[in-house]
Amino acid sequence: MAAVADAIERARPGLERAGATVELVAPAAATARLDRDAVARIVGNLLDNAEKYARGAADRTITVSVAEVDGAVEIAVRDRGPGLPAALRRGRFQAFRRAAGDDAPPGLGLGLALSGALATAMGGGLLPRTVSPGAELVLRLPTA
Numbered sequence: 001m002a003a004v005a006d007a008i009e010r011a012r013p014g015l016e017r018a019g020a021t022v023e024l025v026a027p028a029a030a031t032a033r034l035d036r037d038a039v040a041r042i043v044g045n046l047l048d049n050a051e052k053y054a055r056g057a058a059d060r061t062i063t064v065s066v067a068e069v070d071g072a073v074e075i076a077v078r079d080r081g082p083g084l085p086a087a088l089r090r091g092r093f094q095a096f097r098r099a100a101g102d103d104a105p106p107g108l109g110l111g112l113a114l115s116g117a118l119a120t121a122m123g124g125g126l127l128p129r130t131v132s133p134g135a136e137l138v139l140r141l142p143t144a
Contacts, residue, residue, distance in 0.1 A: 001026055001066050003036045004075055007043035008064060019060050020051045026066035032073035032141040038118040039075070039139070042126070045111040046077035046137050054081025054134065073143055076129065078136040084128055112137075 008022055015022050043064070050062045059080040066075050112126070119126040124141040 001030050001032070001073070001075070003034060003039045004043055004064060004066055007040040008047070010040070011044055011047045015047060015051055015062065018051050018055075020054070020062055021060060022047065022062045022064060024064050024066075026064075027068075030066050030068050030073050031144040032124075033144050034122055034141050035118075038122055039141075042115040042118055042139050043075065043077065045115045046139070049111060049137070050077055050079035050081075050135070054079035057081045057134070068143060069140075071143060072124070073141050075139040075141070076136050077138075078131060078134055080134040082135075083131070083133065084135045115139075 004026065005024060008024055012022060047062060047064075051060075054060065054062075057080045061080060063078045064075065065078070066073065068074075116126045119139055119141070122141055124139065126137060126139050129136040129138050
């Protein structure tokens with residue numbers, strides 16, 4: 001999916017400077033109804049979060065996967081960090097709500113709230129998926 005690949009390439013230099021690597025696993029044929037700029041913003045936010053919250057991880061690989069699942073296209077961004085504590089999952093997509101304490105990386109807690117709103121505006125959604133180790137956030141969009 002070209003929109004996702006382009007977003008990754010824009011973010012790659014900054015991610016590599018921060019010590020993270022990013023890999024894309026995507027079939028060439030996956031197509032979704034989307035706003036290219038909105039997908040770029042969402043994927044950029046998810047990559048930024050993956051890098052920030054997994055800084056202490058031994059494996060700094062961020063995997064972005066694209067798959068067609070049940071009539072939708074899922075774009076998943078996964079890190080290998082400490083993951084998202086269950087107690088913080090509920091409000092994670094609310095503005096100014098952050099998933100870490102005082103020692104967290106800087107930020108206002110707006111990235112996921114904005115990303116969730118953009119996903120909804122495209123007829124999709126943004127949700128966390130339980131993985132171990134790490135965290136995975138999934139952008140789900142209707143197929144084209």
